[in-house]
Amino acid sequence: MTLHDRLGRAARAARRTLLACGLLAGTLSLPAAAAPRDAEFFTNLPLVTADGTEVAFFDDLLKDRIVVVNFFYTSCTDMCSLTTARMAQVYDWLGERMGRDVFFLSITLDPENDTPEKLATFAEGFGAGKGWTFLTGTQENIDAIRFILGEKADALALHRTDMVIGNAKTGVWRRSSVMGSLTIALQSILELDPAYRDSLQTNAEALQNALEINTVYDLSAHPGEAIFLSACASCHTIGLGRKYAPDLAAVTYRRDADWLRSYIMDPDLVLASGDETAVGLDQDYPGVVMPNLGLNPADVGDLMAYLAAADARLAATEAEAAASYAAYEAAVAQMTEPPPPAAGDGWFATVTRLFTPAGGN
Numbered sequence: 001m002t003l004h005d006r007l008g009r010a011a012r013a014a015r016r017t018l019l020a021c022g023l024l025a026g027t028l029s030l031p032a033a034a035a036p037r038d039a040e041f042f043t044n045l046p047l048v049t050a051d052g053t054e055v056a057f058f059d060d061l062l063k064d065r066i067v068v069v070n071f072f073y074t075s076c077t078d079m080c081s082l083t084t085a086r087m088a089q090v091y092d093w094l095g096e097r098m099g100r101d102v103f104f105l106s107i108t109l110d111p112e113n114d115t116p117e118k119l120a121t122f123a124e125g126f127g128a129g130k131g132w133t134f135l136t137g138t139q140e141n142i143d144a145i146r147f148i149l150g151e152k153a154d155a156l157a158l159h160r161t162d163m164v165i166g167n168a169k170t171g172v173w174r175r176s177s178v179m180g181s182l183t184i185a186l187q188s189i190l191e192l193d194p195a196y197r198d199s200l201q202t203n204a205e206a207l208q209n210a211l212e213i214n215t216v217y218d219l220s221a222h223p224g225e226a227i228f229l230s231a232c233a234s235c236h237t238i239g240l241g242r243k244y245a246p247d248l249a250a251v252t253y254r255r256d257a258d259w260l261r262s263y264i265m266d267p268d269l270v271l272a273s274g275d276e277t278a279v280g281l282d283q284d285y286p287g288v289v290m291p292n293l294g295l296n297p298a299d300v301g302d303l304m305a306y307l308a309a310a311d312a313r314l315a316a317t318e319a320e321a322a323a324s325y326a327a328y329e330a331a332v333a334q335m336t337e338p339p340p341p342a343a344g345d346g347w348f349a350t351v352t353r354l355f356t357p358a359g360g361n
């Protein structure tokens with residue numbers, strides 16, 4: 001056989017493999033799912049939900065459903081709360097699909113400590129509602145279930161942060177993670193739904209919408225911003241209100257710089273030391289903990305600079321608003337008649353009208 005023949009044969013074999021995988025055919029076809037795994041594989045071992053109801057693992061939680069399963073424990077001081085916060089973002093995006101097409105199952109690895117009440121507080125802290133079930137049970141049953149799902153860590157802190165995602169009806173089971181791009185995590189869940197996959201192939205608009213949910217981090221902006229967006233923003237906003245954690249607006253004014261630095265670096269240690277501020281914050285957010293993300297001092301320096309820059313921007317906006325309000329008050333003080341009623345937007349609209357030259361009145 002000539003070299004040419006051999007290459008031709010190899011190319012044909014490769015092409016056959018690609019065709020079998022659906023790659024050349026341009027489809028997203030899935031590996032053939034002969035007989036979806038059922039209760040025999042997954043078991044019907046009983047688990048207990050956050051409201052104390054006993055459920056059978058396969059029949060009540062998996063059967064006929066698209067599910068996203070992760071493992072966590074409420075006393076975890078590092079990754080669990082970050083993973084849950086990032087899952088909560090995907091949960092929000094899934095919107096009305098949750099509890100209808102998709103179900104999240106968060107199973108504790110520490111059932112002895114994690115009572116249904118503790119699960120309920122944790123779930124509430126992350127705004128988990130319809131379609132997101134938190135589960136505990138006996139250690140024995142949890143161990144059996146986690147082994148089936150590939151969670152074989154022999155110490156709590158070593159557990160996996162990824163998720164098992166699957167469609168029990170079609171029998172497709174995969175792993176996905178919320179620690180990378182959340183868009184990809186969302187996409188990996190949606191693609192378990194054959195109807196969704198088909199709609200993407202026939203509906204350019206759906207594809208465009210799917211691609212437009214954008215979680216790209218712009219590294220050129222500010223080194224601290226990239227860290228903030230990937231490690232903090234799933235729980236905190238700066239100036240947009242409380243999410244699962246305090247709004248960090250003005251935190252660089254409110255808190256001592258040294259305290260802030262050590263708290264961002266080792267919140268668990270600061271809390272354990274009995275620090276009053278940390279204890280107070282912890283009590284205000286019972287379900288969610290500020291995680292120790294293993295940041296190094298350089299990362300924390302970048303974050304501090306980013307938070308300070310954000311605060312300076314907020315302060316400037318506030319000063320501007322205060323100045324225009326003062327100008328409004330001065331203008332009103334000079335008027336002999338009562339000010340015109342503010343239309344719609346309150347005093348700001350009034351100010352705009354007062355200072356518009358052609359505005360007349």
Ligand code: HEC
Nearest residue numbers: 081082085231232235245246264281282285288289290291
């Ligand atoms: C999983 C959610 C979560 C993530 C992720 C997170 N935090 Fe927090 N953070 C909290 C919670 C909750 C508190 C309140 C204290 C508590 O309950 O532990 C807090 C408190 C804080 C505080 C104190 C706020 C104040 O008013 O004094 C700062 C500062 C802070 N976090 C910064 C950060 C930074 C910076 C990051 C990213 C590196 C981050 N956090 C990531 C949940 C989170």
